[in-house]
Amino acid sequence: MSLDLIWTLVCKDIVLYFRNPFFAFVTVIGVVAYVAIYFVMPDSVDERLDIGLYGPSLPAALAAEFEEGGIVFHRKESTRDLRQGIVSDEYEVGVFWPDLGAAVANDEPVVVELIFANDFPTDMREAYQLMFQEIALGVLGQPLLIEATEEVLGPDMAGQQIPLRERLVPLMVIFILMTEMLGVASLISGEVEAGTIRALLVTPLRVEGFFVAKAVMSVGLAFGQAMIILVAVGGVGERPLPLIATILCGAILVTGIGFMVGSVARDMMSVMAWGMVFMIVLSIPLTTLLMPGLLGPWIQVLPTYYLADTMHQLSNFEAGWSDVSGNLLILLVYSVVFLGVGMVALRRKFQ
Amino acid sequence: MSEAIVVKNLVYRYGELTAVNDISFNVGRGEVLGFLGPNGAGKSTTIKMLTGQMRPHEGEAILLGMDITKQTKQVQAQIGVSFEATNLYEQMSGVENLKLFARLFGVKDFKAEALLERVGLAERGRDKVERYSKGMKQRLMVARSLVNRPQILFLDEPTEGLDPTSAAAIRRIVEEERERGATIFLTTHDMLEADKLADRVAFINQGKIVALDRPAVLKQAYGQRKVLVEVLTAEGETEKREITLDEADTPAQMEKLFANEKVVTVHSEEATLEDIFIEITGRRLVG
Numbered sequence: 001m002s003l004d005l006i007w008t009l010v011c012k013d014i015v016l017y018f019r020n021p022f023f024a025f026v027t028v029i030g031v032v033a034y035v036a037i038y039f040v041m042p043d044s045v046d047e048r049l050d051i052g053l054y055g056p057s058l059p060a061a062l063a064a065e066f067e068e069g070g071i072v073f074h075r076k077e078s079t080r081d082l083r084q085g086i087v088s089d090e091y092e093v094g095v096f097w098p099d100l101g102a103a104v105a106n107d108e109p110v111v112v113e114l115i116f117a118n119d120f121p122t123d124m125r126e127a128y129q130l131m132f133q134e135i136a137l138g139v140l141g142q143p144l145l146i147e148a149t150e151e152v153l154g155p156d157m158a159g160q161q162i163p164l165r166e167r168l169v170p171l172m173v174i175f176i177l178m179t180e181m182l183g184v185a186s187l188i189s190g191e192v193e194a195g196t197i198r199a200l201l202v203t204p205l206r207v208e209g210f211f212v213a214k215a216v217m218s219v220g221l222a223f224g225q226a227m228i229i230l231v232a233v234g235g236v237g238e239r240p241l242p243l244i245a246t247i248l249c250g251a252i253l254v255t256g257i258g259f260m261v262g263s264v265a266r267d268m269m270s271v272m273a274w275g276m277v278f279m280i281v282l283s284i285p286l287t288t289l290l291m292p293g294l295l296g297p298w299i300q301v302l303p304t305y306y307l308a309d310t311m312h313q314l315s316n317f318e319a320g321w322s323d324v325s326g327n328l329l330i331l332l333v334y335s336v337v338f339l340g341v342g343m344v345a346l347r348r349k350f351q
Numbered sequence: 352m353s354e355a356i357v358v359k360n361l362v363y364r365y366g367e368l369t370a371v372n373d374i375s376f377n378v379g380r381g382e383v384l385g386f387l388g389p390n391g392a393g394k395s396t397t398i399k400m401l402t403g404q405m406r407p408h409e410g411e412a413i414l415l416g417m418d419i420t421k422q423t424k425q426v427q428a429q430i431g432v433s434f435e436a437t438n439l440y441e442q443m444s445g446v447e448n449l450k451l452f453a454r455l456f457g458v459k460d461f462k463a464e465a466l467l468e469r470v471g472l473a474e475r476g477r478d479k480v481e482r483y484s485k486g487m488k489q490r491l492m493v494a495r496s497l498v499n500r501p502q503i504l505f506l507d508e509p510t511e512g513l514d515p516t517s518a519a520a521i522r523r524i525v526e527e528e529r530e531r532g533a534t535i536f537l538t539t540h541d542m543l544e545a546d547k548l549a550d551r552v553a554f555i556n557q558g559k560i561v562a563l564d565r566p567a568v569l570k571q572a573y574g575q576r577k578v579l580v581e582v583l584t585a586e587g588e589t590e591k592r593e594i595t596l597d598e599a600d601t602p603a604q605m606e607k608l609f610a611n612e613k614v615v616t617v618h619s620e621e622a623t624l625e626d627i628f629i630e631i632t633g634r635r636l637v638g
Contacts, residue, residue, distance in 0.1 A: 008454040012440070019442040195438030199495070202402050202432045203455040204424050 005205050009213035010220070013187055017221065023183050027221075030179055031228055034172040038233040041165030048072055050090065052115075054082040055097030083115060092117045093128055112136060169235045170311035171289050173226045173247065174304065178282060180222035181254040181261065182275040184214060188262030188346065189271050197350065207350060211343050215255050222251035235315055242321050243314045246328060250307045252335040257282070259342025263349045285309070303334035355380045355415060355503050355534035356401065362409035363396050370396040372558035373410070380502075383525065383535040385549030387542070387624065389634060393558040394538045395435060398507050401536065402432050415502055428456065431496030435507040435538075437488045441481040445472055445491050448480060449498055456499035469527070470494045471520050486517030493521055503534045510544060522548060542624040552624060556632040566624060573630050574622020578605070582612040589615055 018024045054076040074091055076082045082094040096113035112132050116125055191197040201207060226247045230236050236243060257278055265271040285305035289312055299305045310327040313319035356378040363371040371393045378384045388394050399405040401412050403423040412419045414426045439448055446463045453461035467476045470490040480488060493509055506525070510518040525535060525548050539545050545552050546566050553563040562569060576596040581589050592612070594604050596619075608614065622630075629635060 004457070005455055008451065012443075012451055015447075016440065016442055194441070195434065195436055196440055198404060198434065199432070199438050199452070200455070202404060202427050202430070203452060204428045204457065205455050206424060 002204070002209065005209050006213045006216065009200075009205070009210065010217045013214065013217040014221070016190075017183060017187065017217070020186070023186065026179055027183075027225065030176060031225055031232075034176065034229050035232040038165050038168060038172065041168060042163055043165060044163050050074060050092070052076055052082050052085040052091045052094035053097055054079055054094070055099070086115060086117050092120050095132065165233075166235075166316055167289055167312075169230070169233055169315050170308055171286050173229055173235075173311060174250065174286060174307055175283075176225045176229060177222045177247075177250045177254045177307075178279050180218060180225065180251070181258040181278065182271060183221065184218035184255055184258035185261035185265060185271045185275055186268060187217075188214060188259065189265045189267060192262075192349070193267050201350075207347065211259075211346065214259070215252075215339065215343075218255040218258055219248070219251040222254055223248055226251065237315065237318070239314070239318070239320055242319075242324055242328070243311070246307065246310045246314060246324070246331065249328065249331045249335045250311075253303055253307065253331070253338055256335060256338030256340070256342040259339065259346050263342065263345035303331065303338065306331040306334065353380050354378065354413075355382070356384075356536065357413040358401070358410070359412075360410035361397070361400060361407050361412060363393075363400060363405065363407055369558050371400070371407075374555070374558070374560045375410075376553060376560060376563055378534055378536060380534055381529065381532050382550045383529055383537060383548055385545035385552035386536060386538040386555060387540075387545055387552055387628065388538075388555035389540075392555045394555055395507060397555070398432075398505055398536070398538065402430060402505055403427055428499070429501060430503045430505060431499060431501030432505045433489075433492045433496040433507060433509055435511070437485070437492060439480045439488060439491060439495070442479060444477050444479055445483070445494075446476045448491065449495060452495050453498045458499055461498065466494045466497060467491075469497075470524060471516075484514075486513045489513055490517055490520055493524055497524070497528070500531075501533060503536065504528055505536045507538050508540065509537070510539065510541060518544075542628075546624055554628055554631060556634070561631050562627070569624065569627050570622050573627040576622075577620045579618045579620050580608060580612075580614055581616040582608070583615050 018027075049071045051071060051073055053073045074085060076085060076094075079096060082096065085091055086094050094115035096115070098111060114125070114128055114132065116128075191200070197210070200210060227236075227244075230243070230247075261271060261274045261278060265274050282302060282304040285299045285302050285308045288299065288305075289308055306327045310324045310331060313324050313327070317323075354377045356376075358377070359375050361371055361374050362369065374393075374397065376384075386394055386397065396405070400407045401414065401419060403419050403426060406420055415429055417426050419426050440451070443451070445467055449463040449466060450461060453463070464473060464476060467473045470493060472487060472490055472494070475483065475487065480491065483491065489509060493506065496504060496506070506521075509521045509525075513521070522544065525537065528535060535548075537545070537549060549566065551563060551565050552569065554561045562573075564572070578594045578596060580592040580594065582592060584590055592608060594601060594608065625635070
């Protein structure tokens with residue numbers, strides 16, 4: 001297999017790729033847009049709760065404890081001011097807090113009045129009711145019979161909150177990789193549709209060389225674009241090697257799938273149709289990046305789960321080789337298998 | 352003349368259909384062979400087997416002393432193929448297309464412009480192929496098949512549907528390549544083109560070669576030589592008379608005609624390859 005021939009084809013494919021208006025546009029705009037989206041997203045997690053309060057002050061120590069926990073009380077002078085704060089979006093929950101000591105002394109029922117914005121979620125209303133029952137308990141010193149059970153879905157990342165934009169980085173990288181899957185499938189389909197593959201294969205170029213050239217071009221483009229995004233958003237981190245290895249495996253994986261799409265598609269439209277089917281299925285594990293624990297363990301049968309999860313661990317939790325080696329191995333196996341299957345499928349098509 | 356192509360008992364089937372049925376022929380070095388037949392006769396399948404695009408189910412094809420099924424890439428390095436359907440990189444220019452294939456063939460110091468000049472595309476070499484006319488694309492296809500100065504050139508319907516200028520340019524290239532010493536395997540529907548360009552012609556019909564020889568020999572074997580005579584009648588109008596040559600009473604008929612009629616014009620006419628093909632196969636080459 002001649003490296004000169006392969007390099008010649010790679011150069012040709014890169015030229016053709018960027019002369020295809022659709023893929024040139026998608027590639028450039030995609031990279032720029034993903035980077036722009038990253039910088040538009042908030043760079044910190046806002047865990048502050050703003051609560052309006054009208055009534056005698058909470059005991060100073062208790063108030064301080066709550067404020068350390070991220071609750072900020074906006075003191076108001078009247079119920080009218082309290083309601084106005086909700087209307088003007090200063091806070092979503094207003095509390096009329098009675099003088100508990102006086103109420104208890106007079107043997108009167110204690111009523112803590114909570115005022116919510118009309119679009120405040122019902123579940124959250126219940127949470128606030130519980131919270132103020134707790135506060136009342138703290139102030140009154142009387143036990144309340146509240147039982148709470150906690151169920152954590154997926155890995156417990158309590159205390160490791162990630163800003164949305166950091167959570168999006170693996171998502172963006174994987175989407176760029178999957179776009180490249182359509183690119184390579186389109187190039188292969190184009191060669192078959194235009195008959196240029198026949199012209200290539202009556203030269204000294206072997207069909208294996210053709211596959212290798214396509215694979216090199218596709219892996220290179222996918223990997224390059226993904227790295228551009230990572231570098232642009234500062235996502236490479238202090239341990240770049242495992243991240244690079246993961247993206248490389250991902251690029252091989254999408255190239256293999258691109259070969260499979262190219263083997264079944266007959267033209268650009270069918271590339272898009274088949275490509276979308278693959279993209280939708282492969283995107284399923286990505287939802288766990290935004291909503292951890294949403295999906296069950298069945299998503300582990302999809303190869304992109306290992307890509308998404310590994311990138312998430314590396315990008316957002318400072319994981320190292322030892323943390324992701326299992327995932328990475330499975331991803332590598334998936335990638336090699338998909339590339340092999342893709343090549344076999346293409347070879348059958350050409351024969 | 353040593354042989355450039357030796358074909359023995361070649362067979363190819365598409366399922367139940369035998370597209371090429373036990374054909375054998377030789378093509379000498381420097382020879383132009385016209386391969387003629389109607390659509391579906393097996394011409395393209397034969398070319399695909401000879402150029403290593405398909406493996407024959409039976410038989411063998413030896414090109415330049417090498418078995419195409421065993422030394423495919425060595426053979427392909429020394430042949431050029433111009434396909435029937437246009438298959439160029441439309442988003443690339445003519446120059447880029449030629450340079451790409453020159454690199455694939457490992458041609459050093461390749462001059463794309465000189466080759467484009469030969470096919471009359473020098474002015475448009477930097478334009479993207481998608482802006483070329485059909486004739487220009489076909490000429491570029493022929494130019495592409497020449498980048499490696501092939502010893503055998505396969506031209507599959509190179510002039511079909513082309514304007515006279517493009518067709519003439521391609522015929523000129525065939526003549527030049529023959530002078531260079533290349534062997535040319537030419538498939539065409541155009542009988543006049545085959546008659547003019549080919550040293551020998553092979554008629555293929557329903558997968559079998561039904562005749563193979565020099566055009567003149569085929570015409571002698573299968574055709575009738577005639578003389579067409581125009582005479583002036585008493586009414587002052589012209590009439591046509593036809594006299595078949597090579598018959599016993601031909602001289603007497605000619606003598607009688609010139610003695611009794613006022614002869615205006617005399618033309619000799621020989622059978623065309625089309626006539627011969629019809630006579631042999633009972634079908635036309637086109638349509």
